[in-house]
Amino acid sequence: MRIGTFGVVEDRRxxxxxxxxxxVVMSVIFVLLLxxxxxxxxxxxxxxxxxxxxxxxxxxxxxxxRGVMFDRHGEVLVENRASFNISIMREHSRDLxxxxxxxxxxxxxxxxxMRETVERHRREPxxxxxxxxxxxxxxxxxxxxxxxxxxxxxxxxxxxxxxxRYPADALGAHLxxxxxEASEQQVADGVVATGTVMGxxxxxxxxxxILMGSDGARRVVVNSVGREIRTLDEEPPTEGKRMxxxxxxxxxxxxxxxxxxxGYWGSAVVLEPATGxxxxxxxxxxxxxxxxxxxIDKATWQQLNTDELRPLQNRAIxxxxxxxxxxxxxMATAALEEGVITPETKIFCAGGGTxxxxxxxxxxxxGWMDVRHxxxxxxxxxxxxxxxxxxxxxxxDWSQKLGLATKSGVDLPNEVESIIPxxxxxxxxxxxxxxxxxxxxxxxxxxxxxxxxxxxxxxxASVAQGRRVTPRLVKATSNGGTWEQVxxxxxxxxxxxxxxxxxxxxxxxxxxxxxxxxxxxAKIAGRDVAGKTGTAQVISLQGRQRARGTGRDLRDxxxxxxxxxxxxPELAGVIFAEHSEHGYLAAPIARHIIETYxxxxxxxxxxxxxxxxxxxxxPAAPAPAPARPVAGDGADEGGVR
Numbered sequence: 297m298r299i300g301t302f303g304v305v306e307d308r309r310x311x312x313x314x315x316x317x318x319x320v321v322m323s324v325i326f327v328l329l330l331x332x333x334x335x336x337x338x339x340x341x342x343x344x345x346x347x348x349x350x351x352x353x354x355x356x357x358x359x360x361x362r363g364v365m366f367d368r369h370g371e372v373l374v375e376n377r378a379s380f381n382i383s384i385m386r387e388h389s390r391d392l393x394x395x396x397x398x399x400x401x402x403x404x405x406x407x408x409x410m411r412e413t414v415e416r417h418r419r420e421p422x423x424x425x426x427x428x429x430x431x432x433x434x435x436x437x438x439x440x441x442x443x444x445x446x447x448x449x450x451x452x453x454x455x456x457x458x459x460x461r462y463p464a465d466a467l468g469a470h471l472x473x474x475x476x477e478a479s480e481q482q483v484a485d486g487v488v489a490t491g492t493v494m495g496x497x498x499x500x501x502x503x504x505x506i507l508m509g510s511d512g513a514r515r516v517v518v519n520s521v522g523r524e525i526r527t528l529d530e531e532p533p534t535e536g537k538r539m540x541x542x543x544x545x546x547x548x549x550x551x552x553x554x555x556x557x558x559g560y561w562g563s564a565v566v567l568e569p570a571t572g573x574x575x576x577x578x579x580x581x582x583x584x585x586x587x588x589x590x591x592i593d594k595a596t597w598q599q600l601n602t603d604e605l606r607p608l609q610n611r612a613i614x615x616x617x618x619x620x621x622x623x624x625x626x627m628a629t630a631a632l633e634e635g636v637i638t639p640e641t642k643i644f645c646a647g648g649g650t651x652x653x654x655x656x657x658x659x660x661x662x663g664w665m666d667v668r669h670x671x672x673x674x675x676x677x678x679x680x681x682x683x684x685x686x687x688x689x690x691x692x693d694w695s696q697k698l699g700l701a702t703k704s705g706v707d708l709p710n711e712v713e714s715i716i717p718x719x720x721x722x723x724x725x726x727x728x729x730x731x732x733x734x735x736x737x738x739x740x741x742x743x744x745x746x747x748x749x750x751x752x753x754x755x756x757a758s759v760a761q762g763r764r765v766t767p768r769l770v771k772a773t774s775n776g777g778t779w780e781q782v783x784x785x786x787x788x789x790x791x792x793x794x795x796x797x798x799x800x801x802x803x804x805x806x807x808x809x810x811x812x813x814x815x816x817x818a819k820i821a822g823r824d825v826a827g828k829t830g831t832a833q834v835i836s837l838q839g840r841q842r843a844r845g846t847g848r849d850l851r852d853x854x855x856x857x858x859x860x861x862x863x864x865p866e867l868a869g870v871i872f873a874e875h876s877e878h879g880y881l882a883a884p885i886a887r888h889i890i891e892t893y894x895x896x897x898x899x900x901x902x903x904x905x906x907x908x909x910x911x912x913x914x915p916a917a918p919a920p921a922p923a924r925p926v927a928g929d930g931a932d933e934g935g936v937r
C-alpha cells in the first residue's frame with residue numbers, strides 16, 4: 297500500500313510540474329504577444345498606418361507636353377494633341393494572362409504584341425503601369441471603361457497624355473524630326489526612365505532637353521479593385537520651352553511644291569547669308585512624323601527601312617553627291633583669292649585641252665574666256681587650266697574656308713562631311729600618292745569630289761556674303777512669356793573675300809542666269825538672280841555599261857546654286873534634283889522659292905508653281921530648243937565628269 301500510494305503521489309507531482317511549466321510558457325507567450333501588439337499598434341502606429349494607406353493609393357504620372365515649334369513668322373509647325381494610353385497595372389492584377397487575353401479581345405489589339413510588350417517590362421517595379429495600347433481610339437477607351445465598371449478589367453487604366461502633332465502634309469519632316477519611346481539602350485545608359493518619350497531625330501532630338509519639360513504626378517485613392525475614389529494631391533507637369541525657328545514655312549512649302557510639280561526627289565537648302573538662318577531645308581522623299589508620335593507599328597517601320605528611296609535619310613545633310621559644274625564657283629573664288637588669275641585674265645578654249653598626255657573635252661568652242669564669261673558659259677577648259685595651276689591642296693583649302701570641305705555646323709544630328717580630296721586625304725585613304733592629272737577632273741566637280749546640299753548652300757552663302765557663315769535653325773526660345781533670342785553661332789573658320797573676287801564671281805553668276813548662260817530658267821525680271829547649274833554623273837561611262845539591265849536609275853543628277861539679288865544678297869541656296877539629267881531643270885524650283893519669298897515680303901498673294909516643260913511633272917514636254925544654250929550645262933560636263 298505504501299508503495300502504491302507513493303507512486304500516485306509522484307505522478308501527481310510530475311503532472312503538477314508540467315501544468316506549471318505550461319502555465320509559464322503560456323504566460324510568456326501572452327506577454328510576448330501583448331508586447332508585440334503594443335509595439336506594432338502603438339510604437340509603430342504611424343509607420344503601419346502609412347503602409348496601409350499606401351495599399352489604397354496610386355501615383356499616376358502626368359506627362360509634360362513638349363514645347364511647341366513656330367516658324368519665323370509665328371506659324372505653328374509642331375504642337376501637341378490629347379491622346380489616350382491604355383496600361384496594365386500589374387500590382388492590381390490577379391490573373392495577368394486573363395487580363396491580356398480579355399484586353400486584346402475588347403480593344404482589337406494584337407495579343408502577341410501586347411504580351412511581348414509586357415514581357416519586355418517584367419523586370420520593372422510592379423506598380424509602374426505598362427502601356428500596351430498607345431493612342432487608343434475612343435471606341436477602345438469606351439470598351440475598357442465599361443468593363444472596368446463591371447470589374448472585368450480592374451487592373452487596366454486609361455490615361456490621357458499629350459502626343460505630338462506634325463503638319464498633315466509632312467512639311468519639313470527631316471528638319472523637325474520625330475519622337476518615340478526611349479530605346480532600351482537609352483534606358484540602360486541611365487539617360488531616361490522606361491517609357492519616356494523623347495526626340496529621336498531632327499530638331500526634336502537636338503533640342504530634346506529644352507522641348508521635354510518636366511513630368512508631374514497625381515496621387516489618388518483607389519478601392520480594393522483598383523477603382524479611383526478621390527485625388528489626394530496633384531503636381532502639374534511643366535510644358536517644355538517653345539521654340540521659334542529660322543524656317544519660313546511659306547518658302548518651305550514652295551520648295552516642296554516645286555519638287556512635286558517637277559516630279560523629282562532631292563533636296564533644297566536656302567539660307568539668309570547675313571545671319572546663317574536656314575529659311576528652307578527640304579529632303580524628299582520624306583515620311584510622316586505623325587506615324588512615330590504614338591508609337592510606330594512594325595510593318596510601317598520595316599517598310600521605311602527597306603524602301604529603296606531611303607525616305608528616312610536627310611539628303612540635305614547626309615547625302616553626298618558630285619557637284620558637277622556648280623563646283624566652278626569654288627574654283628573661281630580660289631583662283632582669284634590665290635592670285636592665279638585676275639578678273640581680266642583670259643584663257644583660250646578650243647573645245648578642250650590636253651593635260652598630262654590626255655585630252656579633256658569642253659563641249660563648246662568658247663574662244664577667249666575671262667572668269668566672268670567662263671562662269672556664264674560654264675567653260676570646262678578655263679577651269680581645267682585654273683585647277684591645274686592651283687593644285688588639289690589649294691582647292692581643298694579654299695573648299696574648307698568656304699564651308700564646303702567640312703561639316704556645316706547646323707544644329708541637326710548625324711550630319712556627314714563633304715569630301716574634297718587632297719594629297720594627304722588620298723595617301724591616308726589608299727596609301728597612294730596624288731597624280732596631277734586627277735586634279736583636272738576635280739576642277740569641274742567630278743572625280744572624287746562628293747558634297748552635301750547643306751555644305752553647298754553654306755559655300756554659296758559665304759560667296760554671297762564675302763565671309764564664312766554657320767547655319768542655324770533656332771531663332772528664339774520662350775517659357776511662355778517673351779522670346780529670348782538665341783545668339784548666332786560663330787563661324788568655324790572665319791574668312792573674308794576680297795571685293796574684286798566677290799564682284800567678279802557675282803557678275804559671272806548673274807550672267808549665267810540673265811545672259812547667254814546655262815541658268816536662264818531661274819531669271820526673274822527685276823530680281824537680279826545669280827546662279828550656276830551643274831550636272832553630275834551617278835556612275836562613270838564604263839560603269840554605266842556594266843550596270844545595264846540591273847534596274848538602277850543611272851540618270852545624271854542636276855544642281856542649281858544661287859543668290860539673290862546679285863548685290864547684297866538676301867538669299868543664297870542650292871537645289872539638288874535627283875536624276876533630273878540636267879542642272880537647268882532644277883532652276884525653276886529655285887525660281888518658285890524666290891518668288892514666294894518676295895511675295896511674302898511685299899504682302900502679295902503667294903504664287904502657285906506652274907508645270908515646267910521638260911520635267912516629269914509636265915509630261916507633254918520636249919524642252920524647247922532656245923532654253924538650252926550652245927554651251928549648255930547638260931553638255932559642258934560630258935567629257936570628264
